[in-house]
Amino acid sequence: xxxxxxxxxxxxxxxxxxxxxxxxxxxxxxxxxxxxxxxxxxxxxxxxxxxxxxxxxxxxxxxxxxxxxxxxxxxxxxxxxxxxxxxxxxxxxxxxxxxxxxxxxxxxxxxxxxxx
Amino acid sequence: xxxxxxxxxxxxxxxxxxxxxxxxxxxxxxxxxxxxxxxxxxxxxxxxxxxxxxxxxxxxxxxxxxxxxxxxxxxxxxxxxxxxxxxxxxxxxxxxxxxxxxxxxxxxxxxxx
Numbered sequence: 001x002x003x004x005x006x007x008x009x010x011x012x013x014x015x016x017x018x019x020x021x022x023x024x025x026x027x028x029x030x031x032x033x034x035x036x037x038x039x040x041x042x043x044x045x046x047x048x049x050x051x052x053x054x055x056x057x058x059x060x061x062x063x064x065x066x067x068x069x070x071x072x073x074x075x076x077x078x079x080x081x082x083x084x085x086x087x088x089x090x091x092x093x094x095x096x097x098x099x100x101x102x103x104x105x106x107x108x109x110x111x112x113x114x115x116x
Numbered sequence: 117x118x119x120x121x122x123x124x125x126x127x128x129x130x131x132x133x134x135x136x137x138x139x140x141x142x143x144x145x146x147x148x149x150x151x152x153x154x155x156x157x158x159x160x161x162x163x164x165x166x167x168x169x170x171x172x173x174x175x176x177x178x179x180x181x182x183x184x185x186x187x188x189x190x191x192x193x194x195x196x197x198x199x200x201x202x203x204x205x206x207x208x209x210x211x212x213x214x215x216x217x218x219x220x221x222x223x224x225x226x227x228x229x
Contacts, residue, residue, distance in 0.1 A: 043217075045217065107159030
């Protein structure tokens, strides 16, 4: 079974540019989460999708960040325009919606974003 | 969700048991204790969780004190590949739903050869 896949693995962009991160969850997982760890800080929650709907976006830092999950499959996280403080590792995770055995989250390898 | 306190770092000899403590003195009756770990350059990985009984799976054992104010994650035979940051997280668990995880600073476990 394929795990959570994130693209790209690394991205280096200049301040002011736009970057789009992609996450492919485990097939059949309706819950999809974005987290990030910025330099020297703890891993922080950004938002949670249930299928194509945003369940909780309380962790989104500002309106430069836009997450979408059209069709309820893969998700994208766009940063526009990118700032230096956006540098860090962005993680995606997914979990099944109704699974009494295991509702734990499976994480991808992350996308390392560097804004210069 | 209740706050947790973990030591910032620990060492363990390869092949020995690694015992990672976690304090969660403000835990409420409906909150579970979860453990995740993050191996360098990888995403966090679920290890185990429990409510009040001790739990064991293929990766680890979880010992929760009777008053539930603290717990210990035990890796029975640590290997070099267990070197990682271990996170103790306390949160409600709802079947059919999933709340966000609140990661703290965790414990950096270093397994020494």
